[in-house]
Amino acid sequence: MPIHGLSTSLGPFKPAHFDIEKVIRPNIQALYPYRCARDDYKEGILLDANENALGHSIAPNDLTPSSELDETLNLNLHRYPDPYHDPIKERIVSIRGISGVNQVFLGVGSDEVIDLLMRVCVAPAKEKILITPPTYGMYGVCAQVNDVGVVKVPLELSGANGEGGTQGRFSLKVDEVKKAIDADPTIKLIFLCSPGNPTGTSIPLPSIKALLDYENFKGIVVVDEAYIDFAGEGSSAVSLVKDYANLCVIQTMSKSFGLAAIRLGIAIAQPPLIQALTNTKAPYNISTPTAHLALSALSSVSISSMQSKIQTLISSRTTLLQSLSELVPLGLGPSIGGNDANFVAVPVLSKDGTKPDNVRSQKIYRALAEENGVVVRYRGSEPGCEGCLRITVGTEEENKAVVERLRVVMTVL
Known part of the structure; x- marks a missing residue:
């Protein structure tokens, strides 16, 4: 059964x-996507979608000068x-070197993409996904919401850091992972x-x-x-999309683009899967303000700015790691x-420095947030991450602050 909307010439x-x-689940293949008012016509006297023809009613107030609202409200x-x-x-397409839209x-x-992939591909209560802990928690959450089974194959938890x-x-x-696949043919993602x-x-x-093949x-x-974008050149799996129809790469504008608030995720894959996702999504899932900001962030000038900030953050990451190494005696x-x-x-170690200590790590995590105004993330419950605090690379001032306040807290606790 062909996927509706997919060109047969592909x-x-x-x-x-x-x-x-x-x-793709049979009910999704048989799905005729909802046809919204903008599928056929986008210009002219638009009297087809029951919109408010008089426009928005947002008024400037004492806290927000009208000049700051003009650009947003003119959309x-x-x-x-x-x-x-x-x-x-x-x-x-241009930035990532992809063939076409x-x-x-x-x-x-990215969370909507993750959820849609499960809804499109994995039959509830019958089929499963495979994850590799420690990993992003939303895979498991979405699986539970969609009544999908989860097979876990942990990453290598021993060995030296950073080795390939x-x-x-x-x-x-x-x-x-291959053994898990052989043992359970219901794994779909x-x-x-x-x-x-x-x-x-x-x-x-x-x-x-190796898994694609x-x-x-x-x-x-x-x-x-x-x-x-914070990893080395040539790290992205997008380069494999042209050769593999069984690959989907998820990216986001939340991290390197610094646009977490606009909530824009990206899936890159060959056309059949993209069409299935498109058929299944809500009719107008990306808002006009979000699109406006995303388009601005993807201009050549903005991309140059993003790349400059990435290099600054990578350099700051090195400096932060060096500064944190000074706390080894603590x-x-x-x-x-x-x-x-x-x-x-x-990892936060026990007082004698012999092993990671979740109890001490949690105390330090809470003391940093509640008494020192620095919020990091406790991750000691993840496999292979015992005692760990995850620290985002901040500004130069923020990085100095977290190190100094961590020094103070660890001296006491």
């Missing part, structure tokens, strides 16, 4: 062992947004977080390709690249993982 798709029509807010936002997709899907943050291949700490255990959260470790492309796996490999261990993201994870 294909054939690789790899040979993969058939998208055996992955035809009384009209429904473009359901597809091709201008945004065209800029993503039919390989790009926009969601309300199959031996480094937090590397992907490819052979173990594999979620890989690269760079990992909370590990900061990137998954090498050969490890990802594995004939026994008939589902889709999903690579979540929320932090990819019981702060060296960072775990590959440090490929805009955060670092460091």
Whole structure:
């Protein structure tokens, strides 16, 4: 059964062992997407969508001068947004080196993309996803919401930090994932977080390709690249999309673009999966203000600014790690993982410095927030992350503050 809206001239798709029509749930393949008012016509006297023809009613007030509202309010807010936002997709195509807009899907943050992938591909109460702890928590949350089973294959929890291949700490255990696939043919999606959260470790492309090429796996490999712009050149799995129909790469404008508040997530994959996601999404999922800000952030000038800030944050990450190393005598261990993201994870050790200490770590976490005005993230309950605090790379002043206040707290606790 073909996916509605997909051109029959596309294909054939690789790899040979993969058939998208055996992955997409039958009810989704049979779905005729909701046709919204802007599918046919976007210009003219628009009397088709029951919008308020008199426009918005937002008035400036004493706290917000009208000059600050002008640009936002001049966006035809009384009209429904473009359901597809091709201008945004065209800029993503250019930036990421993709073939065309039919390989790009926009969601309300990466979380909508994650949820839609499960709804589109995984049958509730019958099929499963595979995750590799420690990893992003929303995979498990979305699975539970969608009544989808979860198979867990932990990352390599031993070894030295930052090493690649199959031996480094937090590397992907490819052979173990293959064994899980062989043991359970109901696994439809594999979620890989690269760079990992909370590990900061990137998954090498050969490890990802090993799963894409594995004939026994008939589902889709999903690579979540929320932090990819902070990793090294050539780390992104987007370069593999042209060759693999069983790959979906998720990115976001929340991290490197600094636009967490607008909630814009991106899926990059070959057209059949993108079409299935498009057919299933809400009619106007991306708002006009969000689209306006995203398009501005994707201009050439803004991209240059983003890249400059990325380099600053990477440099600051190095400085922060050096400063945190000075707290080793107080019981702060060296960072775990590959440090490929805009955060670092460091274990708090017991007073005698012999092992990670979750109890002490939680006390320090609370004391930093409640008594010293510095909020970090406790991650000691994640596999391989015992005693860990995850610290986002901040401004130069913020980084100095977290180190100094951490020094004060660790001296006492």
